[in-house]
Amino acid sequence: MIEAIVFDWAGTTIDYGCLAPVSSFKKAFAHFGITIRDTLIRQDMGLDKQTHIQKLLHDPEIQAAWQEQEPAVPLNEAVSSIYSQFQIEIDQVLAETAQLKPGMMELIAFAADHNIKLATTTGYTQAMLDRILPEAARQGYHPAYNVTSEQTHQVGRPEPDMLQLAMSELGITDPSKVIKVGDSVSDILEGKNAGTISVGVTEGSSLIGLTEAQFTSLPIQDQDMRRMQATAILKEAGADAVLNNIADLIPMIESLNDHQQTTPLLLTPGPLTTSKTVKENMLADHGTWDDDYKELTEWVRHELVAIANASQKEYTAILMQGSGSFGVEATLGTAIPKQNATLLIAENGAYGERMVQMADYLNIAHVVLKVPETEPVTRELVATALEAHPEITHFAVVHCETTTGILNPIETILPELQKHNIVTIVDAMSSFGGVPIDLTTLQADYLITSSNKCIQGVPGFSIVLAKRATLETTQYQARSLSLDLYEQYRTFEDDNGKWRFTSPTHVMYAFAQALRELAVEGGITVRFRRYQTNEQRIREGMLDMGYKVVIEEAVQSPIITSFLYPTDDFDFHDFYEYLKDRGFIIHPGKVSRVNSFRIGNIGAITKTDIDRLLQVVADYTTEELHPARA
Ligand SMILES: *Cc1c(COP(=O)(O)O)cnc(C)c1O
Numbered sequence: 001m002i003e004a005i006v007f008d009w010a011g012t013t014i015d016y017g018c019l020a021p022v023s024s025f026k027k028a029f030a031h032f033g034i035t036i037r038d039t040l041i042r043q044d045m046g047l048d049k050q051t052h053i054q055k056l057l058h059d060p061e062i063q064a065a066w067q068e069q070e071p072a073v074p075l076n077e078a079v080s081s082i083y084s085q086f087q088i089e090i091d092q093v094l095a096e097t098a099q100l101k102p103g104m105m106e107l108i109a110f111a112a113d114h115n116i117k118l119a120t121t122t123g124y125t126q127a128m129l130d131r132i133l134p135e136a137a138r139q140g141y142h143p144a145y146n147v148t149s150e151q152t153h154q155v156g157r158p159e160p161d162m163l164q165l166a167m168s169e170l171g172i173t174d175p176s177k178v179i180k181v182g183d184s185v186s187d188i189l190e191g192k193n194a195g196t197i198s199v200g201v202t203e204g205s206s207l208i209g210l211t212e213a214q215f216t217s218l219p220i221q222d223q224d225m226r227r228m229q230a231t232a233i234l235k236e237a238g239a240d241a242v243l244n245n246i247a248d249l250i251p252m253i254e255s256l257n258d259h260q261q262t263t264p265l266l267l268t269p270g271p272l273t274t275s276k277t278v279k280e281n282m283l284a285d286h287g288t289w290d291d292d293y294k295e296l297t298e299w300v301r302h303e304l305v306a307i308a309n310a311s312q313k314e315y316t317a318i319l320m321q322g323s324g325s326f327g328v329e330a331t332l333g334t335a336i337p338k339q340n341a342t343l344l345i346a347e348n349g350a351y352g353e354r355m356v357q358m359a360d361y362l363n364i365a366h367v368v369l370k371v372p373e374t375e376p377v378t379r380e381l382v383a384t385a386l387e388a389h390p391e392i393t394h395f396a397v398v399h400c401e402t403t404t405g406i407l408n409p410i411e412t413i414l415p416e417l418q419k420h421n422i423v424t425i426v427d428a429m430s431s432f433g434g435v436p437i438d439l440t441t442l443q444a445d446y447l448i449t450s451s452n453k454c455i456q457g458v459p460g461f462s463i464v465l466a467k468r469a470t471l472e473t474t475q476y477q478a479r480s481l482s483l484d485l486y487e488q489y490r491t492f493e494d495d496n497g498k499w500r501f502t503s504p505t506h507v508m509y510a511f512a513q514a515l516r517e518l519a520v521e522g523g524i525t526v527r528f529r530r531y532q533t534n535e536q537r538i539r540e541g542m543l544d545m546g547y548k549v550v551i552e553e554a555v556q557s558p559i560i561t562s563f564l565y566p567t568d569d570f571d572f573h574d575f576y577e578y579l580k581d582r583g584f585i586i587h588p589g590k591v592s593r594v595n596s597f598r599i600g601n602i603g604a605i606t607k608t609d610i611d612r613l614l615q616v617v618a619d620y621t622t623e624e625l626h627p628a629r630a
Helices: 019-030 038-043 049-056 060-069 075-093 104-113 126-138 161-170 185-194 212-216 220-236 246-258 276-280 291-307 324-335 350-361 379-388 410-418 468-474 485-494 505-521 524-544 572-581 607-625
Strands: 004-007 117-121 145-147 178-182 197-201 241-243 315-321 343-347 366-370 394-398 423-427 446-450 461-467 560-564 596-600
Touching (some): 019 049, 197 246, 220 505, 315 324, 315 485, 324 485, 343 379, 350 366
Parallel strands (some): 004 117, 178 197, 197 241
Antiparallel strands (some): 315 461
C-alpha cells in the first residue's frame, strides 16, 4: 500500500508553469545587466537556488556578460551577489504564486481518506517556504513535513537526502511505498536515487513553462504535443510514470494498491508489452460511423504510408479486421488471379509454411522454395527457382521469420523478381515499425504487418501496404467476401475512412496513440536502435551465461532471439514458470530440428527490464540448472 506522497512545490502543486523562480532568476540577472533565456533557466529547474545560479554561470555567454558588466567582481563572488538579488525578487512574488494547481484539492482529499501522508522537498530555502506555507494552508494544503537543503547540509536534488529525511520523519522505512512527484528532471532523479516510485506531472510544469491561460488557449494538438515532449523528457530521466494532471495520481494509487504484484512483461513477438498510455486509449467507446473515427482511420492510413517512406500517390494502407494472418490471407486470396497465375513461396520457417497452407486452402497454384530454418532466403536461391519455373507470376516471402528471428534480405531478393515483372508480397509482420523499410526503394507490391507488433499497439487488425497500381487490377479476384482486400480498399477510399463491416474501434484508438508514441520516440530508426541494443544485450548476456544461439549473428534480426536448450534434460516449462513468477513471459521455440526457446525484445521494454531479466535467468541457471556449481 502507498503510505506517502512527497511533492515538489513550484510547477508541481502550486505556481502553474513554475513562473516565480523563472521570473525571479531573470530579474536577478537583469539587475546586473544580464539577459538570460527562459529555456536555459528551465533546464536545471528543481535544483537548490544557489546551485542553480552556479550552473547558470557556467554558461560561457553569461560568464562573458558578467565580466563585461561587473569587471571588478570575480566570477566566484557573482553567485552570492546574484543570489542575494534573487531572494529580494522572489520574496515579492512567492505569496501570489502560491495558488494550488488544478487537481490538487481532489488529491488532498483522496490522501486524507486513504491515510496517505503528504510531505515536500524543495529547491527553495526555509525563508522562501515560509512565504508559501500560510498561503497553501489557507487553501487547505498542509503537508506534514517540509524539507529544504538547509536541513541536509546543503545537499539538494538530485541527491536523495532531502527525500530520505522526509521519509524518516514520516516513519517510513520502505521507499517502494512512497511516491515522489515533481515536474522537473531533478525531481525524477531524486525519486529514483531514493528508490521511491518516481512520478512526473506535465500540466503546469516547468517543462511546458506556460501559464494556465497560455496553455489552454493553444490548439488541442499543440497541447498534446507539448505534453508528449515533456513526458518524453521525464520518461528519459527514468520516471516510472508521467501524468498529465496531478489528480491522475488517484487512479494510479488505486491500481497500485489493487495489484500489489505487477503483471508480467511480455518478451514475445506480439502481442507485446504496450505502454500504459496506449492501453488507456481503450477506455472509451466509439461509433464506427462517427466522423472523428473516420478521420482517425484516415490519419492512421496516411501515417502508415508515410513511415514506410512511400508516396501517398503510389501506395495506400488497407486495414483488415483480425490478426496478422488475416492480412496475409486477404492479400494472397485477392492478389493472385484464379487463372494463369502461379505463386512462388519462399519458406524458411513457420510463417512461410503458413502461407503455403493458405495457398492450399485457397486453391492457389504454387511452388515452394524450401530453405533450411536456420539459413536465410537468398537472391541466388530465388533466381534458381525462377529459372526452373518460368510460370511464376507472384512471389511471397517473410521478412523477419519470427520462428528463429532470422532476417531475410528482401532488399536484394525483390529486384530479382521485379526484373521478371513478378508481383511481390512481403510478410513484414514482425519487422515493420522496428526495422527501417523504404518502400520507395523496395517497390514491394504488398507489405503486411499488424497492429500488435513493432508499432506497439494491441491485437485486433492487420495492415497491408499496397501499391495502388497493382491493387487496382484485383477487383472481383478475391476468394472470400470478408477478406476481399480490394473491396476493403474501395470502402476506405470511397467513404473517407469508413471501414467495411464492424471495426475494432478500441484497438484503433490505442493504435493511433502507438503511432504518436513512435513519432515521439524519434521514429523507426530510433526504435530500431533501441531494439538492436536490447537484442544485443540479451544475446550477449545469455552467451556469457553459457547459452547458445540458433542462428548466426549476421542474419539475426533485432526482434527476437532463439536459444538452444542448455542441457539435454532442460525443462522449458519449469524455466518458463520460474521467469513468469518473477515478471517475464518468454516464448517457446518453433524450430523443428532442435529444441530451443525464444526471447523477444520488441514492445515497451527498457534496458533496465533486460538487466532484470538477465539477473533472473542467472539465478535460475545457478540455482536450478547447476546447483552443484553454486
Ligand atoms: C506474428 C506473425 C504473423 C501473424 O500471426 P497472427 O497470429 O495471425 O497475428 C505472421 N507472420 C509473421 C512473420 C509473424 O511474426
